[in-house]
Amino acid sequence: MTVNPDQLADSILNGKAATEADALALLAAPDEELLGLVHAGSRLRREHFGMTIKLNYLVNLKSGMCPESCTYCSQSLGSKAEILKYSWLSADEAMDQANMGIAGGASRVCLVASGRGPSRRDVSRVGEIVERLKDENPEVEVCACLGILKEGQAEKLKEAGADAYNHNINTAESFHDNIVKTHTYEDRTNTVEHAKAAGLSPCSGLIVGLGESDEQIVEALFALKALGSESIPINFLVPFDGTPLEGQWNLTPVQCMKIVATARFVCPDREIRLAGGREIHLKSLQPMALQLANSIFLGDYLTAEGQAAADDLAMIRDNGFTILGQEAGEGGDARTDDSAGGCGGEAGCCSDSQTTAEAATHTEPVIRRRGAGTAEVANA
């Protein structure tokens, strides 16, 4: 089946949802039709999000040493990737990291910890950070990402002031057991449901490039829609050396664009976020992807370095977008120059370090060596 993306966008704008067959046809569209796909998808993006880009900032509170077996993850105990490994940041350290992201323009801070799921102590530890963040920055959203939640834990996070909870389904139910054996797809969807029931905004998304089929990408996108995920991060596999998926480069930049476009058509009114791996997979098509996605992570990821935060901000500005919360007349620190990083451009930071220059052009993953868990200034 073929699909006319403009007609499909018309019909979605008139209230008719895309079907699974439409989504499959979008993913299978010939490469030469990419611009038509982006043009049509951008109409849906602008209808719901105008020309804004939401900046999210990751703080990896606890890195590595996870007993789960997720094959794509550099933080699993089975991974030999030489990532930063550390136990919980103190509340002060976490606040310092978060504040650098906020100073860089982030309107959501994502507090993440490796592991199957939090203990009671972990939830109160993170709750304390959430409370402090919300006290000092009431306008900033806080999302927690701590793994599989047990009874009552989502409520505790909500009481502390958290706005959202992230737990990615990662892939289609029909492919899930190929990527992890230590927990089930249902464990993941149950946690998203717990978060929703507690009044937290559900954030759940995907990792693509794991070896899944187009049908499975469509299956996962419709599952996220049905689950009510309000923000959908699309991660592109970062195949770290030392992980079971080392060396798996299954995606092309054009295919990544088609996946982002399909997500927009299936979930036109949800936040679609370009997440981990965007630089190394979308490459020079990153700016074009902003016509479809309305959200990105600023700076670095959990265990990999991203491009310099100043380059993220320049990319947004150069393409005519505005940062959510910094629209004209809405207050906030509407930065317009390349000194925008939270580090203030100090020597060795994001704006001039050799590491960052490499990260900006790399096609191989660069392991994060700055920010949380290090003495180096964060890329924010």
Ligand code: SF4
């Ligand atoms: S549970 Fe999370 S931190 Fe642990 S291996 Fe899986 S993805 Fe990585």
